[in-house]
Each structure stands twice: as structure tokens, then as C-alpha cells.
Amino acid sequence: MRFPIDRILIDEDARDEPLTEEILGRLPHVPYGVGNQFSVLCRELALERDPLAGGKRILRLMRHKGAFLKPCPGTRNYVCCGLEILHIGQGCPMDCTYCALQVYLNRPVIEVFVNLDDLLRDLKESVAHSGRGFRRICTGEFTDSLALEPLTGLSARLVSFFSYLENASLELKTKTDFIESLLDVDPRGRTVLSFSVNSPAIAAREEFRAAALDRRIAAASRAQERGYRIGFHFDPIIPETDWSTGYFRTIDEIFRRVDGSGIAWISLGVLRFVPHLKDAVTSRFGPLPYFHDGFLSGLDGKSRLHSDRRIAIYRLMAERIRSRHKDCRIYLCMESPYVWEKSLGISMGSNDDLRTYLDDAVAA
Amino acid sequence: MTWLDHIRWTDLEPAHMDLEDRTYYIPCRSDLQGLVRSIRQVGILSPPLLQERSPGRFIPVIGRRRLMAARSLEFTRVHAGVLPETVLEQEGFALAFWDNIATRPFDVGATAVVVRRLLDLFPRITVADLFLPSLGVQPEGPRLERLRAIGGLEEPILAVLSAGKLLEKSAALMALLKPEERLGLLDFTESLGLNANKRAEVIERLFDLSVLHGKGVLEWITDERISAVTGNHELSVPERAAKVREIIKAWKFPELVRSEQAFGSWLARLPQPDGVVVRPSTRFEAERCKMELSGLSREEVERIIRMIGEGRPRKTGA
Numbered sequence: 001m002r003f004p005i006d007r008i009l010i011d012e013d014a015r016d017e018p019l020t021e022e023i024l025g026r027l028p029h030v031p032y033g034v035g036n037q038f039s040v041l042c043r044e045l046a047l048e049r050d051p052l053a054g055g056k057r058i059l060r061l062m063r064h065k066g067a068f069l070k071p072c073p074g075t076r077n078y079v080c081c082g083l084e085i086l087h088i089g090q091g092c093p094m095d096c097t098y099c100a101l102q103v104y105l106n107r108p109v110i111e112v113f114v115n116l117d118d119l120l121r122d123l124k125e126s127v128a129h130s131g132r133g134f135r136r137i138c139t140g141e142f143t144d145s146l147a148l149e150p151l152t153g154l155s156a157r158l159v160s161f162f163s164y165l166e167n168a169s170l171e172l173k174t175k176t177d178f179i180e181s182l183l184d185v186d187p188r189g190r191t192v193l194s195f196s197v198n199s200p201a202i203a204a205r206e207e208f209r210a211a212a213l214d215r216r217i218a219a220a221s222r223a224q225e226r227g228y229r230i231g232f233h234f235d236p237i238i239p240e241t242d243w244s245t246g247y248f249r250t251i252d253e254i255f256r257r258v259d260g261s262g263i264a265w266i267s268l269g270v271l272r273f274v275p276h277l278k279d280a281v282t283s284r285f286g287p288l289p290y291f292h293d294g295f296l297s298g299l300d301g302k303s304r305l306h307s308d309r310r311i312a313i314y315r316l317m318a319e320r321i322r323s324r325h326k327d328c329r330i331y332l333c334m335e336s337p338y339v340w341e342k343s344l345g346i347s348m349g350s351n352d353d354l355r356t357y358l359d360d361a362v363a364a
Numbered sequence: 365m366t367w368l369d370h371i372r373w374t375d376l377e378p379a380h381m382d383l384e385d386r387t388y389y390i391p392c393r394s395d396l397q398g399l400v401r402s403i404r405q406v407g408i409l410s411p412p413l414l415q416e417r418s419p420g421r422f423i424p425v426i427g428r429r430r431l432m433a434a435r436s437l438e439f440t441r442v443h444a445g446v447l448p449e450t451v452l453e454q455e456g457f458a459l460a461f462w463d464n465i466a467t468r469p470f471d472v473g474a475t476a477v478v479v480r481r482l483l484d485l486f487p488r489i490t491v492a493d494l495f496l497p498s499l500g501v502q503p504e505g506p507r508l509e510r511l512r513a514i515g516g517l518e519e520p521i522l523a524v525l526s527a528g529k530l531l532e533k534s535a536a537l538m539a540l541l542k543p544e545e546r547l548g549l550l551d552f553t554e555s556l557g558l559n560a561n562k563r564a565e566v567i568e569r570l571f572d573l574s575v576l577h578g579k580g581v582l583e584w585i586t587d588e589r590i591s592a593v594t595g596n597h598e599l600s601v602p603e604r605a606a607k608v609r610e611i612i613k614a615w616k617f618p619e620l621v622r623s624e625q626a627f628g629s630w631l632a633r634l635p636q637p638d639g640v641v642v643r644p645s646t647r648f649e650a651e652r653c654k655m656e657l658s659g660l661s662r663e664e665v666e667r668i669i670r671m672i673g674e675g676r677p678r679k680t681g682a
């Protein structure tokens with residue numbers, strides 16, 4: 001286990017779950033408590049100057065009582081990829097300065113949903129009974145998909161579960177290299193193992209406790225050898241001065257070590273954020289230059305750089321990627337049809353267009 | 365509380381009081397003259413409370429402004445209570461707090477100073493449970509820390525904040541600057557006669573530029589393009605302010621300003637009938653434009669539509 005965990009809180013109704021036992025067994029020296037200490041602890045944390053600093057070292061094991069599968073919170077005016085989120089927990093032990101979860105989640109601790117039977121039942125019913133076509137499902141929206149894998153082994157189970165599904169694929173999205181548990185499971189083409197990557201400088205400077213960039217790429221290469229489709233997410237792209245040098249280096253390194261034909265997709269997303277993230281980040285880390293660039297209020301209220309700048313960035317990134325593998329499936333995360341057309345030369349008029357474009361990468 | 369038993373009532377000379385001392389300071393920026401007039405007429409009805417910090421040196425706990433008024437009226441003696449030196453600063457400040465909060469609302473500048481002092485004196489949980497509810501400040505979330513930072517700002521900035529001429533968010537940004545930078549920025553925005561919202565815009569943009577480019581705020585506001593405007597006394601203050609805001613906008617959003625200029629030049633080449641307004645897409649997020657037509661009557665709108673229609677090339681072919 002690589003991330004520091006100082007304390008475990010177990011909700012009363014989660015103590016008898018098998019996954020609770022497993023996790024405790026893997027953290028024998030970490031003190032834990034069962035019962036209703038959670039609200040007291042949350043209040044204590046909330047009063048701290050930086051509740052997340054302490055919260056990221058506390059693990060809460062709990063039962064999730066709501067729906068496990070949710071649509072991705074896309075917004076109007078921008079083309080959404082139609083990914084669905086499998087809610088396995090929330091919070092993350094890593095600490096990226098730009099992380100949207102800093103203002104998105106209302107509890108600072110890391111929560112693991114240990115009622116696995118409910119999760120798998122929900123998933124099975126939803127996938128089996130949906131009239132919808134192919135489903136792309138991801139676990140890495142409210143947490144990192146693999147950050148707690150050494151403790152939970154959950155992703156390996158999910159890979160196995162999805163390997164027998166005809167009409168759905170799983171995407172695991174991570175900044176770790178915790179892939180050991182996955183290597184002995186045959187994904188049968190139904191899992192995309194995706195790595196969030198960045199320029200070497202941003203990865204080293206802004207992604208605290210994440211695996212070093214070359215370890216992520218090495219993990220991608222190993223997983224590919226074991227039959228996994230691979231994805232890469234350049235998100236957020238942070239266009240500092242001379243930004244392209246670092247990003248190109250990462251692109252080159254990816255194609256040096258990973259077979260381009262086995263890459264399901266590469267997504268690109270220039271930094272965008274809800275306006276109050278900037279204040280939250282400043283209060284945690286002090287003023288970070290890249291948050292003070294010329295961000296405008298976008299059509300969805302999020303702060304975005306001017307479309308001309310985003311287009312220029314996407315165009316250069318796409319050119320570089322295509323120069324390494326010309327058929328690489330590149331997509332833009334939450335961009336308008338105009339930006340799609342201008343930067344990638346792809347007509348992506350609607351959410352359905354993008355859904356089909358990405359389904360094609362995994363449905364076969 | 366134990367302090368009540370230890371108060372000694374006596375007459376003190378205002379000259380022996382250190383009214384600048386900030387140990388128990390709770391700001392109140394309302395005009396002192398009203399209080400001076402009242403005390404001149406009827407004297408000090410409610411005796412102030414001081415603490416003897418060292419033999420013969422008294423600092424105000426409650427009633428600082430009454431003492432300032434008495435001093436300006438050249439009173440030689442004031443009847444006052446004296447707390448012994450042994451009373452803790454925590455107790456003394458709590459006294460001052462409850463005495464003030466009961467009688468007047470705190471503006472944001474006063475709240476910030478008080479929050480800062482409370483956080484210095486008490487554990488966070490005590491501040492949250494005991495004091496913050498009366499101040500209307502949420503203990504959770506970033507505002508508490510923001511107020512703490514603002515509470516350490518220089519008096520001229522706090523005064524402008526208390527007067528409502530500076531937004532809390534602007535003060536929070538100023539707290540992240542060096543003292544000479546923020547005071548320079550205050551003078552700069554004062555000289556342009558900006559209201560609180562425009563001041564907030566200018567402060568935020570200059571702050572952003574300074575962080576992004578690693579170049580201090582003072583360098584930006586003394587840039588020759590700005591100086592050419594601020595030094596141009598043929599322009600009125602509002603004209604100068606508008607030009608300065610334009611320059612700063614172009615620094616902060618160069619692509620946006622370029623897009624606006626290109627759009628404006630394109631539009632200028634077209635005939636522009638009265639009643640027709642053409643706008644670009646929001647933030648230039650698409651090439652799409654919007655044409656708005658307005659008229660005082662249906663007839664007028666019809667006339668405009670016909671005029672536009674006539675200007676349209678005829679359809680050709682079958």
C-alpha cells in the first residue's frame with residue numbers, strides 16, 4: 001500500500017461486509033473505529049484550515065445506498081461522450097492541484113463502498129435490462145479507479161465481470177501504476193485501462209503522490225501485453241509557456257512504449273474549472289500561475305480559455321499524435337462542435353455522434 | 365467569569381491611556397463627532413473599562429471611542445473601571461467582543477479584524493462554537509481563512525472595505541500581495557474613482573497578470589501605456605478609468621480583444637441599417653452570429669425586413 005492512511009472509520013452497517021474484513025486485513029497497523037464517529041470527525045476536519053489534507057489520510061468504509069450507476073455530469077452546449085459512472089467510492093489519496101473534486105465533494109475523507117454485492121447486482125440489472133445500445137462505464141470520476149486497488153481488489157473483479165458482457169465496456173482511469181491485480185485477469189477486450197497523463201513538468205509538479213509519468217506509461221505497456229486496450233487522457237492540458245515541448249515529449253514516449261494500434265482512444269481537454277475552484281486551490285496551495293491565465297466564463301459557466309487558444313492547442317496535439325499513429329482515435333472532452341471541427345477536422349454535431357465514435361473503439 | 369470581582373473603579377487621566385493599543389481592539393469606523401457632542405452635553409454615562417498593563421499604563425478594553433472623545437474634549441479625568449494585569453487577553457477580548465456585538469452590527473472590515481484576533485486567541489473550535497454564530501460567519505469553508513487574512517490588512521484598506529468601496533473578494537486578493545503593492549493598488553484604484561465592482565475587476569485582473577507572468581502589480585500599473593492615460597489630464601477621471609480598464613482587459617484577455625476587434629472591423633464594412641444589431645456568439649465559442657432587429661412599430665420592423673430582403677441577391681436557377 002503506497003498511500004498513507006492514518007485512520008479507518010467503519011460505518012456500523014458496513015462492519016460485516018467481506019470487503020471490510022479484506023481491507024482491515026491489508027492494513028493491520030492502522031487504527032480503526034466502528035460506529036458513528038463520522039459526523040464528529042467530519043466537523044473536526046471541516047474546521048481545519050485545509051480539511052482535505054487530513055481527509056485524504058482517512059478511509060471510511062461504508063455502504064452506498066443510492067444508485068451505483070449514474071450518467072456523467074456533462075453540460076449543455078458542449079459535446080458529451082455519454083460515459084456512465086460506476087460509483088465505487090469517492091475521494092482520492094493523491095492530491096493534484098487542479099483536481100475538481102476539491103470543490104465537488106462535500107466530505108473530505110476517502111470513502112469506499114464496501115457493499116460489493118449490491119454494486120454488482122445493480123450493474124448486472126442495469127446492463128441486462130437496458131434498452132440502450134452499447135454502454136461505456138467508468139469508475140474514475142469521483143475517485144481514481146486504481147488508487148485503492150491494492151486494498152480492495154475491486155477493479156480486478158470488475159474486469160472479470162465485464163469480460164463476459166456483450167453490450168458494455170469498462171474504463172479504469174488512473175494516475176497510479178497499481179495494475180498488478182489486473183494482470184492475471186483476461187479482459188477479453190472489454191476493459192480499457194486508461195492513464196491520465198500530462199507533460200513531465202506538470203505531472204511532477206502538480207500531481208502530488210501520483211505515480212511518476214514514466215511509471216504510468218510503463219504500466220500501460222505491461223497491461224497492453226496482457227491484452228488490455230489502453231487509453232490516455234491528456235486532461236487537463238495546462239498551456240504554460242512553451243507547453244508543447246513537454247506534451248510532445250509525453251506523446252512521443254507513449255508511442256515509443258505502447259503499440260498505437262492497441263490504443264482505444266486518447267482524449268484531450270484543456271484546463272477548465274468551476275470558478276470557485278480557483279479560490280479553493282489558492283487557499284490550499286497559494287496562487288498557482290496557471291490558474292490565473294485568461295480564463296473566460298464558458299457557455300456552461302465554467303472558466304475556459306478562449307476558443308482560438310484551445311483550438312490551436314488541440315490542433316498541435318492532434319498533429320503530433322497522428323504523426324505517431326495516424327489512425328489514433330482522438331476525442332475532445334466537453335468541447336463544442338465548432339472546436340471539434342476547427343481543431344480535429346471532425347464533424348461532431350451531437351452527443352450521439354461522439355458516443356458512436358467511442359463505442360466503435362470498444363464494441364467490436 | 366472571574367474578572368468582575370477584580371474591577372477597581374477609579375478616576376484616570378486620559379493622558380495615561382494608550383488608546384493606540386490593539387490588544388482589545390474592535391474596529392468601529394462611524395463618525396466620532398456624534399459621540400463627542402453627546403459626551404460634551406451629558407458626560408460619559410457608561411464608564412469605560414481599561415486594563416493596567418504595567419504600573420501607570422492603561423489600555424482600553426471597553427469604551428475606546430468614549431475615551432478618544434474624552435481626550436479630544438480635553439477631559440482631565442475619566443471615571444473608569446480597571447482590570448488587573450492578571451486578566452487574560454482571551455477574557456479581555458471576549459468582554460470587548462460581547463460588549464460591542466450586543467450594541468452594533470459589524471461591517472466586513474470589523475468582522476475580519478475580529479475573526480483574526482479570535483483565531484489568534486482561542487482554539488478554532490471555541491471560535492466556531494462561541495463567537496462565529498454572532499458574527500454570521502460559517503465556521504466551515506474558505507471564508508473564515510479569507511477573513512483572517514483580510515483582518516491583517518493595513519488600516520487604509522480596511523477603511524475602504526468597511527465603507528463598502530472594496531469587495532471582500534478584492535480585499536482577499538490584496539491580502540496575498542506585498543504591503544507596498546496592495547497600498548499602491550489601493551491608491552491607483554482610488555485615483556480612477558472606480559466603484560466597488562469595477563475596482564474588483566481591475567484588482568482581480570492585475571492580480572492574475574502578476575501571478576501568471578511573475579511580474580509585480582506595481583510594474584503593471586506603472587507601465588507606460590497606463591501612465592500615458594493616468595497622466596493625461598485632458599481626460600476626465602471616468603474617461604481615464606475606462607481607458608485603463610481597456611488596457612488591462614487587453615493584457616488579460618488578448619484573444620478575446622482580438623476577436624472583438626476583428627468582429628468590429630468586419631461589421632464596420634457592412635451597411636448598418638437602424639434597428640439592426642449583429643452580435644457574435646457568446647465568448648466567440650462558435651462562428652455563429654446573431655442578428656437582432658428592433659423597431660418601434662410593426663411597420664418599422666416590416667420596413668427593415670424589406671430593406672434587408674431587397675439587399676439579398678436573387679435566387680438563380682429553376
Ligand code: SF4
Nearest residue numbers: 092094095096099175
Ligand atoms: S488523481 Fe484524479 S481524483 Fe485524485 S487528486 Fe488527482 S485529479 Fe483528483
